[in-house]
Amino acid sequence: MDRSSARNDLLLMVVFTAAVLTMPIWLTPIGAGYPDLLQKFAIFGIFAIGFNILFGLTGYLSFGHAVFLGVGSYTTVWAFKLLSMNILPAVVLSMLLAGVFALAIGYVSLRRTGIYFSILTLAFAQMAYNLAYSVLTPITNGETGLRVLRDDPRVLDHMFGIEVGESLPTPELFGLRTIGYEGFYICAVFLIIAFFVAMKITRSPFGLALRAIKSNQIRMNYTGFNTRPYTLAAFVISGMYAGLAGALMAVTDPLAGAERMQWTASGEVVLMTILGGAGTLIGPILGAGIIKYAENIFSAFNEQSLHHTFSFLPEPLQNAAVSISTMFVGEGWHLTLGIIFMLIVIFLPGGVMEGFRRITRWARKPPAPRRAQKIQTAG
Amino acid sequence: MTDRKTRLDTPLSRRSILKGSLASTTALGALSLTGVAPLHFVSQAWAEEQPIGNFPSKTSGPSITLGFNVPQTGAYADEGADELRAYQLAVKHLNGEGDGGMMNTFTPSNLTGKGILGKKVEFVTGDTQTKSDAARASAKRMVEKDGAIMITGGSSSGVAVAVQSLCQEMGIIFMAGLTHSNDTTGKDKRRYGFRHFFNAYMSGEALAPILAEEYGTDRVAYHLTADYTWGWTQEESIKNASEALGWKTAAAVRTPLGAGDFSQYITPVLNSGADVLILNHYGKDMVNSLTQAVQFGLRDKQANGKNFEIVVPLFSRLMAQGAGDAIKGILGTTNWNWSLQDDASQAFVKSFGQEYGNPPSQAAQTCYVQTLLYANAVETAGTFYPPEVIKALEGFEFDGMGNGPTLYRAADHQCFKDVLVVRGKENPSSQFDLLEVVKIVPRKQVEYDPSIFGGELGPYIPAS
Numbered sequence: 001m002d003r004s005s006a007r008n009d010l011l012l013m014v015v016f017t018a019a020v021l022t023m024p025i026w027l028t029p030i031g032a033g034y035p036d037l038l039q040k041f042a043i044f045g046i047f048a049i050g051f052n053i054l055f056g057l058t059g060y061l062s063f064g065h066a067v068f069l070g071v072g073s074y075t076t077v078w079a080f081k082l083l084s085m086n087i088l089p090a091v092v093l094s095m096l097l098a099g100v101f102a103l104a105i106g107y108v109s110l111r112r113t114g115i116y117f118s119i120l121t122l123a124f125a126q127m128a129y130n131l132a133y134s135v136l137t138p139i140t141n142g143e144t145g146l147r148v149l150r151d152d153p154r155v156l157d158h159m160f161g162i163e164v165g166e167s168l169p170t171p172e173l174f175g176l177r178t179i180g181y182e183g184f185y186i187c188a189v190f191l192i193i194a195f196f197v198a199m200k201i202t203r204s205p206f207g208l209a210l211r212a213i214k215s216n217q218i219r220m221n222y223t224g225f226n227t228r229p230y231t232l233a234a235f236v237i238s239g240m241y242a243g244l245a246g247a248l249m250a251v252t253d254p255l256a257g258a259e260r261m262q263w264t265a266s267g268e269v270v271l272m273t274i275l276g277g278a279g280t281l282i283g284p285i286l287g288a289g290i291i292k293y294a295e296n297i298f299s300a301f302n303e304q305s306l307h308h309t310f311s312f313l314p315e316p317l318q319n320a321a322v323s324i325s326t327m328f329v330g331e332g333w334h335l336t337l338g339i340i341f342m343l344i345v346i347f348l349p350g351g352v353m354e355g356f357r358r359i360t361r362w363a364r365k366p367p368a369p370r371r372a373q374k375i376q377t378a379g
Numbered sequence: 380m381t382d383r384k385t386r387l388d389t390p391l392s393r394r395s396i397l398k399g400s401l402a403s404t405t406a407l408g409a410l411s412l413t414g415v416a417p418l419h420f421v422s423q424a425w426a427e428e429q430p431i432g433n434f435p436s437k438t439s440g441p442s443i444t445l446g447f448n449v450p451q452t453g454a455y456a457d458e459g460a461d462e463l464r465a466y467q468l469a470v471k472h473l474n475g476e477g478d479g480g481m482m483n484t485f486t487p488s489n490l491t492g493k494g495i496l497g498k499k500v501e502f503v504t505g506d507t508q509t510k511s512d513a514a515r516a517s518a519k520r521m522v523e524k525d526g527a528i529m530i531t532g533g534s535s536s537g538v539a540v541a542v543q544s545l546c547q548e549m550g551i552i553f554m555a556g557l558t559h560s561n562d563t564t565g566k567d568k569r570r571y572g573f574r575h576f577f578n579a580y581m582s583g584e585a586l587a588p589i590l591a592e593e594y595g596t597d598r599v600a601y602h603l604t605a606d607y608t609w610g611w612t613q614e615e616s617i618k619n620a621s622e623a624l625g626w627k628t629a630a631a632v633r634t635p636l637g638a639g640d641f642s643q644y645i646t647p648v649l650n651s652g653a654d655v656l657i658l659n660h661y662g663k664d665m666v667n668s669l670t671q672a673v674q675f676g677l678r679d680k681q682a683n684g685k686n687f688e689i690v691v692p693l694f695s696r697l698m699a700q701g702a703g704d705a706i707k708g709i710l711g712t713t714n715w716n717w718s719l720q721d722d723a724s725q726a727f728v729k730s731f732g733q734e735y736g737n738p739p740s741q742a743a744q745t746c747y748v749q750t751l752l753y754a755n756a757v758e759t760a761g762t763f764y765p766p767e768v769i770k771a772l773e774g775f776e777f778d779g780m781g782n783g784p785t786l787y788r789a790a791d792h793q794c795f796k797d798v799l800v801v802r803g804k805e806n807p808s809s810q811f812d813l814l815e816v817v818k819i820v821p822r823k824q825v826e827y828d829p830s831i832f833g834g835e836l837g838p839y840i841p842a843s
Contacts, residue, residue: 034520034524035523036516036520037520040516133606133635134606134635137606142606142607143606143607143635144511144540144541144607144608145537147541147544168547170548179548253515253519255511255512255544257511257512296516296517296520299505299506299517300504300505300517302503304502305503330451330504
């Protein structure tokens with residue numbers, strides 16, 4: 001039993017790695033194979049994996065995870081400004097600081113469970129957003145967003161004699177650029193590591209304890225098991241994942257804005273996880289992909305491109321098709337996302353992963369008894 | 380390849396082509412061997428036309444793509460929608476469809492009505508959501524996926540500044556749409572960014588004398604300011620200009636963008652000792668704050684023995700439409716208004732009206748003009764090569780775009796032209812006839828030294 005699941009995990013890891021690294025190839029036919037969106041897939045994949053460690057395993061629904069995303073981004077840009085344009089110190093510091101924030105927020109919020117926990121995290125997130133937006137403007141540069149400037153100190157870079165040229169310095173990893181496809185592969189490597197760590201956590205005794213907390217925390221407590229350290233650890237790990245995602249957002253595009261901390265961003269990761277399948281390993285990444293795809297591709301359609309798509313239809317039909325579909329694309333892309341979300345939650349409560357499971361179960365089942373069953377119910 | 384051919388007319392071209400092709404072969408070789416490092420080394424040898432942004436990979440086909448990045452949701456969505464209409468009209472005119480609009484009045488013009496350099500103009504659109512992140516993601520999509528050669532749009536200075544610096548890094552020319560912050564062509568100016576719209580400093584210089592004339596020189600002002608780059612610089616500019624004429628400033632309060640409810644900010648105004656409220660808000664924010672201020676009865680009040688007044692330094696007809704009766708008698712400035720009687724404005728209003736059934740807003744005008752100016756610069760340069768196009772735009776003097784004689788100043792990529800001081804009409808003759816022009820402030824009066832805002836443009840050839 002043990003050995004076969006280990007082999008399955010290895011297989012999953014190999015397939016996952018291959019799928020991530022070949023994303024530029026197999027996503028091109030559906031119009032998503034360009035660097036910026038690929039980077040977003042990887043970054044939000046990490047964010048959702050991390051969120052799933054908390055929500056999927058322990059069942060604690062945090063509505064304030066965007067705080068850690070924002071902390072990660074701001075830390076990274078500050079590291080670029082003060083230390084070095086190399087991304088390594090920035091990423092490490094971001095994860096650490098996000099961890100510290102998670103420890104503080106988690107310590108307070110985890111005293112409550114269920115809806116009270118969600119509201120507490122939401123309150124913290126909203127507080128952090130407003131701080132970043134107006135009160136802490138000297139640190140965050142408010143609505144305009146924090147950017148790297150040419151005349152920033154960059155102590156480490158100066159120490160190693162790296163000087164900036166005439167144009168703005170850009171982030172790099174020992175000479176490797178962090179934009180375009182190089183940027184995607186950097187994010188992809190982080191995603192694969194993040195996935196591996198999440199898998200190890202899920203399979204470990206620690207992961208088992210987390211799932212036990214989800215199924216019945218009261219019973220755990222009655223058996224003398226102190227659950228607090230476990231939930232807090234899960235919260236901090238999850239926060240550090242978000243910090244990493246935030247750091248990578250700033251690495252691929254050195255700008256940090258307060259809107260990353262808004263409650264909508266926190267809600268987005270909840271949607272991603274539920275859409276893909278909470279508690280599964282792959283689900284959250286799929287959810288992140290679907291939402292980012294909808295956001296970037298559907299919002300880009302306009303009437304002209306719709307007319308182009310429906311050009312095979314005769315004129316009146318074409319106009320009708322265009323006027324109906326404009327409601328769902330362009331500025332109406334939220335509507336499309338809402339419908340997808342509703343359909344999945346109503347018909348597949350376990351998310352896209354449940355859909356896959358149903359399909360495989362249906363494919364494995366011998367067809368004969370199914371048909372018999374159908375006749376029975378029909379009769 | 381066509382780009383190369385057109386360049387043969389210039390005397391230097393043969394040498395430069397030899398040099399260019401030689402350099403690019405060596406550079407490509409070096410690039411394939413070691414990745415990135417040698418780019419620094421050969422950048423001097425690359426005399427002309429190295430690949431920048433989507434040049435030449437996306438300019439060699441029969442058509443080229445422009446990226447229209449406008450807010451379709453959020454506080455500035457109305458402006459965004461009108462900008463998009465203007466862009467579509469500009470593309471039509473560039474491709475020789477429709478009546479040509481301001482292409483017929485624009486001088487000196489190299490536009491042909493056969494696309495740009497004979498290539499059909501196509502476009503892609505995106506939603507900035509009035510958020511820097513979303514706007515940059517959308518701009519990147521246009522460049523990386525759709526192969527846009529130029530990005531334009533934006534109805535928020537925060538977004539414009541963010542997208543402009545992104546475009547500098549990617550080597551894509553950014554023709555800013557509606558952005559009024561001094562920073563866009565001030566401390567955050569970029570070599571690849573250009574702004575036709577006027578700025579907060581010009582609003583202050585144009586508006587202050589009129590304010591002093593109408594309301595006297597001993598007023599006390601209270602500012603409500605949208606809390607981002609545009610609000611900050613407008614507050615500063617209006618403060619400076621009005622204080623120079625003897626006004627005092629009681630307080631300046633920052634409000635979050637898209638706040639919706641401004642009542643908590645308006646109630647303290649009355650007891651502050653101020654007798655003028657200055658609303659540094661735009662779009663739906665301005666509609667909300669002005670309507671609420673009027674509902675609170677501010678304009679019927681007396682303070683310091685004078686009538687309480689409200690001023691909206693940056694005005695637009697779309698906002699006037701949203702604010703309804705609250706706008707009547709309110710003073711402000713605007714970049715352009717459809718009621719102007721010059722040939723160019725009339726041609727544009729007619730063309731826009733025929734297409735969409737309503738007159739264009741100032742946002743529409745600036746976006747339309749920016750698209751034409753970019754196309755004209757490419758025609759003038761004879762190539763899509765960004766540094767040449769930038770040089771064609773820098774210091775370009777033109778007329779016939781609805782603002783009188785205009786200069787694209789080379790030092791900061793800011794357009795200089797007359798500024799309109801307007802007032803909300805008391806008796807509008809139609810639902811669009813909402814603003815009356817109080818004064819056309821001549822360009823000379825709003826000019827300034829580019830060094831007062833600092834910033835630097837950066838290189839013609841971006842580091843990659």
